[in-house]
Amino acid sequence: MTHSATLQLHQVAIGRGDFILCDDVNLTLHAGDVCHLVGENGLGKTTLLNQIAGLLPTTHGTITKSPLVYVSHQLGISPVLTVAQNLRFLFSLYDVQADNDTIDTALDMVGLYGLGDTSSVQLSAGQKRRIGLARLFIMTPTHAPLWLLDEPLTALDVAMVAKLEKRMGEFANMGGAVLATSHQAMQGANRVLDLAEFAL
Numbered sequence: 001m002t003h004s005a006t007l008q009l010h011q012v013a014i015g016r017g018d019f020i021l022c023d024d025v026n027l028t029l030h031a032g033d034v035c036h037l038v039g040e041n042g043l044g045k046t047t048l049l050n051q052i053a054g055l056l057p058t059t060h061g062t063i064t065k066s067p068l069v070y071v072s073h074q075l076g077i078s079p080v081l082t083v084a085q086n087l088r089f090l091f092s093l094y095d096v097q098a099d100n101d102t103i104d105t106a107l108d109m110v111g112l113y114g115l116g117d118t119s120s121v122q123l124s125a126g127q128k129r130r131i132g133l134a135r136l137f138i139m140t141p142t143h144a145p146l147w148l149l150d151e152p153l154t155a156l157d158v159a160m161v162a163k164l165e166k167r168m169g170e171f172a173n174m175g176g177a178v179l180a181t182s183h184q185a186m187q188g189a190n191r192v193l194d195l196a197e198f199a200l
């Protein structure tokens, strides 16, 4: 990995086994980068994020990465837990000590203050997404310098989209790097990775 790179993809093939969607993908992200990952449906954006996160194997090329936070399209919110319990679980994945004040602050940042004891099954789609995103308003590059975000803006209202875009910029300014998919415009991105350039 080049000096200070947070993420480096070198001639990476995106796909599953012999099913290759994109080839020779190169990308280097440094502290301060917010990269918008674009491409039509089914081109391999989620597959690439899964490969970077280590959830799928990479058979061709190399991926070098810093510790990361992955907010997947499947948010991993359990319907049988309360909002606060879900958030505590998500923080525990990153060894973040989440006391009550931290939970309250995170919920406040995503407009869910006071809903900590609510059963998550009662939440709307956008509110569930907000639980998944709440950790981003607490975590800094010291916890993990790389964020992988799969469709983070989906199902959010206009105000929350603006707030999240601002937060990504703050994280980058603190020394983090972000790789995020979105089918809508993403304010604040200084880089674009367009998978159409690598499609087979």
Ligand SMILES: Nc1ncnc2c1ncn2[C@@H]1O[C@H](COP(=O)(O)OP(=O)(O)OP(=O)(O)O)[C@@H](O)[C@H]1O
Binding pocket: 016, 021, 039, 040, 041, 042, 043, 044, 045, 046, 047, 048
């Ligand atoms: N679990 C799976 N098993 C086999 N193939 C899969 C699986 N998940 C996705 N695929 C296939 O991999 C390809 C890429 O899917 P992927 O979800 O990475 O695309 P994407 O670019 O993120 O699409 P979208 O914009 O619709 O979210 C698709 O052809 C899809 O059918």
